[in-house]
Amino acid sequence: MFFPASIRSFATVATTRNPRILVTGSLGQLGTxxxxxLRNKYGAQNVIASDVRKPSTDIKKAGPYVFADVLNFQQLETIVVDQEIDWIINLSALLSAVGEQHMERALAINMSGFANTLELAKKHNLRIMCPSTIGAFGPTTPREMTPDLTTMRPTTIYGITKIHVELMGEYYNKRFGVDFRxxxxxxxxxxxxxxxxxTTDYAVQIFHSALKEKKYNCYLGPETTLPMMYLPDCLEGTVSFLSAPTESLTQRTYNVAAFSFSPQEIAAKIKERIPEFEITYAPDSRQKIADSWPKSLDDKMARKDWGWTNKYDLDGMVDDMLTKLNKE
Incomplete structure (x- = not known):
């Protein structure tokens, strides 16, 4: 593939100094x-956090923070130019359950906001990373060990917008040489x-309820198995992916996963550690969403191409969650 001289020269510059990174949506679950x-790896002043909310004092003290709305192209471009940004990590999105309640907002942020960051990556020769989700799959997708390339017919606005992200990013990579990941x-x-x-938030809420109330009423059915990952593995894997040499990537979108479980399975693990814990079930509208998603993911290409690996298994995650939340 031919790359313009400007892109080739950017690659040379990026290897001689630490990248300057803008993270949008940085006050969400993954961002902080x-x-x-990234600051530990590349230096605190090289990573600019941004969001549309007022950050805490601790976040402002930890490093640069700017107000940035991904729907405002001019505002984003000013930050990219003034801060000499090399990479954009776009975490701004409305997730599955919230997206169904606020469809127009989800379309705007998940698609138009991404389009702004993607166009900036093209215009200013930036590396761009935007996550996708198991929600991009659908009920006609093979549900066991779902591969990277397969049938994808999502049934939620969230999933539809993430297919848009994947396809547009790959298009910009092939046509314009944008380093999309x-x-x-x-x-x-x-x-x-x-x-x-x-839709998978129950797997976090259940721990809080187990410690505080010794019970949890789950909005998914007991046998609803979904792929999951512990946040430390997710963050380490994302940083590894971002820094992987371009020539090691055989594709632009990769599955990543660690383990799968159902509500009854995670409840049993918690009950081993908190014997008085009890779970009940009252499936709601999120059940239909979960039923359209894979039970497990095939992520062998991520493991092969750029060395993805998870450190936490199910038991390790449960132990660490309970330990950390108990301290809080």
């Missing part, structure tokens, strides 16, 4: 931890941040 890891995340479990309105 990802910004921290994308990971299909499974459900992410975190002890550090509150759930963001996704």
């Amino acid at each position: 931890g990802l910004v921290s890891l 994308c990971l299909r995340y499974p459900g992410i479990i975190s002890a550090d941040t509150e759930p963001g309105g996704g």
Whole structure:
């Protein structure tokens, strides 16, 4: 593939100094931890956090923070130019359950906001990473060990917008040489941040309820198995993917996963550690969404191409979650 001289020269510059990175949507579930890891790797002043909310004092003290709305192209471009940005990580999105309640907002942020960052990547020769999701798959997708390339007919606005992200990013890569990168995340479990309105959020809420109330009423049925990942693995994998040599990537969108479980399975693991814990079930509208998603992901290409690996298994995640939340 031929790349313009400007892109080739950018690649040379990027290898001689640490990249300057803009993270949009940095106050969400992934953003705070990802910004921290990137600052440890590349230097605090080289990673600019941004969002449309007022950050805490601790976040402002940790490193640069700017107000940035991904729907405002001119505002974003000013930041890219003034801050000499090399990479954009676009985490701005409305997730599955929230997206169904606010469709127009989801379309705007997930598609138009991404289009702005993608066009900036083209115009200013930036590396861009925007995550996708298991929600990009649908009920006609093979549900066991779902491969990277397969039938994708999502049934949610969230999933539809993420297919748009994947296809547009790959198009810009092939046509304009944009260094677009994308990971299909499974459900992410975190002890550090509150759930963001996704269908897999029960897997975080259940720990809080188990410790506080010793019971949990789950909005998914007991046997609803979905692929999951612990946040520390997700963050480490994302940083590894971002820094992987371009020549090692055989595709632009990769599945990543760690383990799969159902509500009854995670409840049993918690009950081993908190014997008085009990779970009940009251499936709601999110059940239909979960039923359209894979039960497990085939991520062998990520493991082969750029060395993706998870450190936490299911038991390790449960132990760490309970330990961290108990301290809080």
